[in-house]
Amino acid sequence: MELEVRHLRALCAIADAGSVRAAARRLSMTQPSLTTQLRRIENALGGRLFVRERTGSRPTPLGRTVLSRARPIVAEMAALITEAREAVLRTDEARLRVGSTGGTGSSTVVGWLRRLHARYPGVDTTVHFEVSANLLLRMVAAGQLDAAFVHEVAGCPLQPPPGLEQRVLVEREPQFVAVSASHPAAHRAEIDLADVAQDSWMVDPAADGEWDGLRRVFAAAGLNPKVVLGDYNTAGILTAAGEVVMPCQPTSASRPGLVVRPLAGDPLTVRLLLVSRPSPAPGTDADEVFSALREAYTEIARGCDAYRRWLLRHGSPLLAGDPGAESPAGPPPAG
Template sequence: MARSRQVRRSGHRAWGLARRDRAADKVPRQPTGNLVRRYLQQRLKFRHLRVIDAIATHDSILQAARTLGLSQPALTKSLQEIEEIVGARLFDRHARGVDPTPFGLTVAAAARRLLAEIGRLEDELDALEGGDGGPVVVGALPVAAAGVLPGTLARLKIARPDIEVRVIQGRTEELISQLSRRELDLVIGRLYTLAEPDGLVRTPFYSEPISVVARADHPIFDRRDATAAVLADYSLVLPTVSQRVGQEIDVLLAEMGVAPHQPLRSSSVAMIREILYATDGVAVIPHMMLAGDLLRGALRLLPLPATGRPRPAGLIRRGDTALLRNTQAFVDAARAYVGEIESRLAGPPD
């Protein structure tokens, strides 16, 4: 009986060791001195590249899953599958998200290169089929989305009703990443100074100056002492300081000697517009944001001297492919509409 129990215990230990060995086989192993054959060409799939790129872009499993339209467990399973194929851990998990390991950085860089090559191939095939390029996918920064795109799309609809345009609004970092991944044809909006070259082509063709804007019948336009000091007599409406433009405006107001007292701040163009119409509030914003209202005469610019830095705006695109016909038609419409805005607003104040 004792011998039987001993045999069973030995069998349990052996079975447990076998289970642990099988589990260990599923954990990616860091390479040793011997090279490991991974057979990436046979095992690594296109969907794997998109998973790695999304995780590396967002530094978050949850955000990457949302971007790809997957559940978090499904994305986690895909990541585990990729790590098994590669034979190494690609991301370290922590409370705030994930950080790429050295292996993760290498694989993510390769994934982006391969995805870019696929996108370039798609562009070349489009060009061979006729060069129109299909739908135009435009990334728009907030000021351009509110002030430049509506008139641009109206012009384009008249000139080329056959062109489909898809607009994605976002912040610079988000849109630049999407443009590099070939998810966008171009980006329109403010051209910020680069910390380092990114290989993209920037073409300025208009400006987004910061101006003082109020409704056309505002009492501020009847005042003869229209200097920066009069702004203290009215409630100011400003963009939020979390936006780059909000920070620039705060610097400009300080240079003008204006200290806003409890200003209303909003990131919503619609809210800023309605506040201007409903109250005696005065907005300090890039006037391109409300270009349509200014052209219709519903809002006016207060001619105050501004000392802000130049704020060039225009297009950002990849430099490795030429613009296809549909995209070029969009660019032409944007240039024409911006030219109309600048021409009509450049006249002498009423």
């Protein structure tokens, strides 16, 4: 068997996603077919490339060696394809391609796009979503994206390729928890980790740093909850049904059957970043792209009651100029 670029792309996807199942979803393949492909690659190379653990798939020493050579090849091939397609489709119209991890808040991204369209009416602006922040950063470095809105879990730094610019949107955003409206702790203004330690926590293995960040937080509290690996697209349904609880952004809205509450003491936090190339696209400006993102995020944050109360308590600059920032915070909303 001769290794092809598609095989290297599959290996990188497994490493980035953290499991064969998540990688198969990303590659639009079935899990059995990707598993079979992985076994053929391992047979061709003469050794195991990944070890399957409770939390997913981890590269072996041989796997890390292969990945270190595979990633540049995959990135270069992706850049070549992108450049070739752009050469074919190139027109006089400028293009701005932005990316985002879905977890950073789709409402923010919608507002961001609206503002970018208003700022640059002559620019074709598109958005690309990925669960993995590190994958988005590599796409920016490879020229497949101009900028990416990502989150970095505290204690689990991202790995931005050299040559990219970083702008900090929020230095410390608290992560809240989503629970079923029938959960015993759902009526509280804040939920303590101990109150949800007996629940199953759903974590998407493709979300860089989220499982490691949770594990660190629980270990520090002397807790060891059960973890369920899955994707956040279906997590809301399971949470509302009382099957799992899950971490979520403070801008997430409660909905029928599901409530969002702060975690007492803010044990889990992330840093929100815009990472871009120095010159995002002809006719655009990186500072303006960031300004549009900041305006969109601020609008959503101010409109989210639970998060707004948190911002008030912490004197956040996000509320600067908000006429209601000096008013006392009211009681928490009912579930």
